[in-house]
Amino acid sequence: MNTPMRFILAAALCVGVAACAKKATVVESQPDARPVAPDTTSAVDDGMYGPEDLETVACLRQRVVYFDFDRADIRSEAQDILACHGKYLRDRPSAQVSLEGHADERGTREYNLGLGERRGNAVSSALQANGGSGGQLNTVSYGEERPVAEGNEESAWSQNRRVEIVYTAK
Amino acid sequence: MTPRIVLLALLLLGSHGAALAQGGLSGDEPRLEIRNGVAAAIPIAVVPFALESAGLPPDTDVAAVIAADLNRVGQFRTLARQDVVEYPGREAEVKFPTWRVLKQDFLVVGRVQDAEGGAYRIEFELFDVAKQQRILGMALTARAGDLRGAAHQIADLVYEKIIGIRGAFWTRIAYITSIGKLKDRQYALMVADSDGYNPQTVVRTREPLLSPAWSPDGRRIAYVSFERGNSSIYVQEVSTGQRQVLASYKGINGAPAFSPDGSKLALTLSMSGNPEIYVMDIESRRVTQVTRHFSIDTEANWTPDGRSLVFTSDRAGKPQLYQIPVTGGDATRLTFAGEYNAGGVISWDGKQFAMVQGNGNMYRIAVLDRSLGSPGETRVLSPGNLDEAPSYAPNGSMLIYAASEGSRGVLNVVSADARVRQRLVLADGDVREPAWSPFRQR
Numbered sequence: 136m137n138t139p140m141r142f143i144l145a146a147a148l149c150v151g152v153a154a155c156a157k158k159a160t161v162v163e164s165q166p167d168a169r170p171v172a173p174d175t176t177s178a179v180d181d182g183m184y185g186p187e188d189l190e191t192v193a194c195l196r197q198r199v200v201y202f203d204f205d206r207a208d209i210r211s212e213a214q215d216i217l218a219c220h221g222k223y224l225r226d227r228p229s230a231q232v233s234l235e236g237h238a239d240e241r242g243t244r245e246y247n248l249g250l251g252e253r254r255g256n257a258v259s260s261a262l263q264a265n266g267g268s269g270g271q272l273n274t275v276s277y278g279e280e281r282p283v284a285e286g287n288e289e290s291a292w293s294q295n296r297r298v299e300i301v302y303t304a305k
Numbered sequence: 306m307t308p309r310i311v312l313l314a315l316l317l318l319g320s321h322g323a324a325l326a327q328g329g330l331s332g333d334e335p336r337l338e339i340r341n342g343v344a345a346a347i348p349i350a351v352v353p354f355a356l357e358s359a360g361l362p363p364d365t366d367v368a369a370v371i372a373a374d375l376n377r378v379g380q381f382r383t384l385a386r387q388d389v390v391e392y393p394g395r396e397a398e399v400k401f402p403t404w405r406v407l408k409q410d411f412l413v414v415g416r417v418q419d420a421e422g423g424a425y426r427i428e429f430e431l432f433d434v435a436k437q438q439r440i441l442g443m444a445l446t447a448r449a450g451d452l453r454g455a456a457h458q459i460a461d462l463v464y465e466k467i468i469g470i471r472g473a474f475w476t477r478i479a480y481i482t483s484i485g486k487l488k489d490r491q492y493a494l495m496v497a498d499s500d501g502y503n504p505q506t507v508v509r510t511r512e513p514l515l516s517p518a519w520s521p522d523g524r525r526i527a528y529v530s531f532e533r534g535n536s537s538i539y540v541q542e543v544s545t546g547q548r549q550v551l552a553s554y555k556g557i558n559g560a561p562a563f564s565p566d567g568s569k570l571a572l573t574l575s576m577s578g579n580p581e582i583y584v585m586d587i588e589s590r591r592v593t594q595v596t597r598h599f600s601i602d603t604e605a606n607w608t609p610d611g612r613s614l615v616f617t618s619d620r621a622g623k624p625q626l627y628q629i630p631v632t633g634g635d636a637t638r639l640t641f642a643g644e645y646n647a648g649g650v651i652s653w654d655g656k657q658f659a660m661v662q663g664n665g666n667m668y669r670i671a672v673l674d675r676s677l678g679s680p681g682e683t684r685v686l687s688p689g690n691l692d693e694a695p696s697y698a699p700n701g702s703m704l705i706y707a708a709s710e711g712s713r714g715v716l717n718v719v720s721a722d723a724r725v726r727q728r729l730v731l732a733d734g735d736v737r738e739p740a741w742s743p744f745r746q747r
Contacts, residue, residue, distance in 0.1 A: 245617070
């Protein structure tokens with residue numbers, strides 16, 4: 136079965152902060168080929184991720200997916216993050232991830248709880264499409280309650296519209 | 306140190322198409338002048354009350370509290386203190402020509418006397434200046450520490466006598482404070498008098514709090530807290546601090562709202578996969594699903610007859626207000642003006658809906674007035690640009706809402722006719738999520 140490695144977008148709006156600036160270190164894979172991470176230092180080089188890779192592999196160290204205003208669709212620059220984390224989840228069945236969904240401050244707080252959850256669920260679907268299984272993923276929404284940036288303008292808002300990938304078990 | 310709310314400047318705005326609360330609950334005819342379709346503010350003089358007690362003067366200026374209340378509601382304009390030239394304390398001392406010359410329609414006088422046990426007895430009288438007649442005279446007893454409460458009750462009685470609707474000055478507000486930056490924040494749920502005085506902490510956490518909702522008897526507050534890691538709904542007795550978790554399901558637990566009879570709670574749960582409105586029977590904790598749609602359905606509030614819920618849904622693409630029977634069924638869309646409408650609250654008579662209306666980056670409080678039928682007229686009450694969380698006073702005469710001043714959240718009270726807006730500011734930190742209490746029980 137051919138599992139497409141590219142994530143197909145419902146709508147492509149690419150504005151603001153690029154979520155994954157460093158793409159070069161993970162080699163894009165061909166269908167049916169195992170991807171290889173050049174700077175992996177796993178003890179056994181079988182092409183599978185190990186827990187230490189979470190701290191050493193550049194793509195796995197990217198833990199945040201960003202979103203456009205009022206949207207929950209995954210942007211193209213997040214594809215690589217989702218690919219490597221999806222593979223990690225497939226390689227490590229014991230891994231558990233909490234997907235923490237957030238929204239910027241505009242609009243009502245309760246609606247933003249829903250928006251944060253919708254984003255978390257979108258990342259969950261994408262990770263499952265990339266190899267993770269539903270039982271490894273749990274979505275929690277904080278709405279607009281846990282911003283990382285303060286300020287009533289887009290430079291702060293764009294940083295707050297995000298899903299954080301948090302490993303609760305490696 | 307308990308944060309103090311300090312009342313700041315009174316902002317007088319131009320009046321715009323007044324939609325004043327109608328209806329005579331007390332049986333008297335409403336006394337309003339309508340000129341050119343716009344009701345003028347009623348001039349009223351509140352004379353400093355005579356101090357007839359033996360001990361130290363009380364630290365509360367009762368007349369000033371009454372005057373501030375009457376000014377806040379937009380329908381009155383009180384005579385400035387410096388223009389009060391005579392100080393009658395009782396009917397025998399009132400010279401009506403003085404007040405006619407000062408163009409006052411009404412006059413309030415009173416006196417503070419000692420009562421048993423260190424309490425005060427406050428007597429007040431209300432006069433119709435043109436008719437040269439006393440139209441109200443009463444006495445209240447107030448504990449030493451609660452002269453403000455007595456003053457608010459007097460303002461309510463004066464308001465009701467003239468306007469014909471129960472006053473809402475002797476009420477409280479609940480709100481959330483957030484102090485500190487980003488990850489070091491501390492949150493508190495607070496309750497204060499509705500003019501911001503006497504704040505008390507109800508609960509304090511290191512995790513976010515939101516959506517406080519009063520029970521109809523004013524004794525409990527339901528709220529959302531993240532102290533368990535995920536959102537959960539608590540209900541807490543205000544006087545004792547006792548609380549319990551009502552909902553902590555997988556997913557979102559949000560937007561609690563008590564039914565008018567206090568026996569049920571509308572809430573938002575996403576355990577089925579997306580946020581839906583449910584109704585919980587509080588005693589049995591049994592929940593029944595009301596909405597069934599893949600969109601975000603949240604922020605339910607009850608119509609006064611307890612039979613329908615008004616809620617926010619993005620089933621049409623962006624959030625709008627809808628109405629649905631409590632028993633479930635078809636949802637009817639209510640809002641058609643503005644690209645974003647959310648957080649709807651309903652006035653006591655079920656005819657006005659206040660909400661957050663968004664257009665681009667501008668978020669303001671708007672009111673949909675359906676007193677003349679549907680679809681109704683929408684008017685904007687606040688300047689923006691990040692206004693949210695409107696809550697009605699129980700008589701519909703005022704709204705409190707959250708606004709942003711720079712990086713700090715503040716609360717504003719705006720009169721329903723949009724004539725007057727006042728800011729309440731917390732000494733430190735950020736204030737949000739106000740909820741106006743029901744009428745207080747004497």
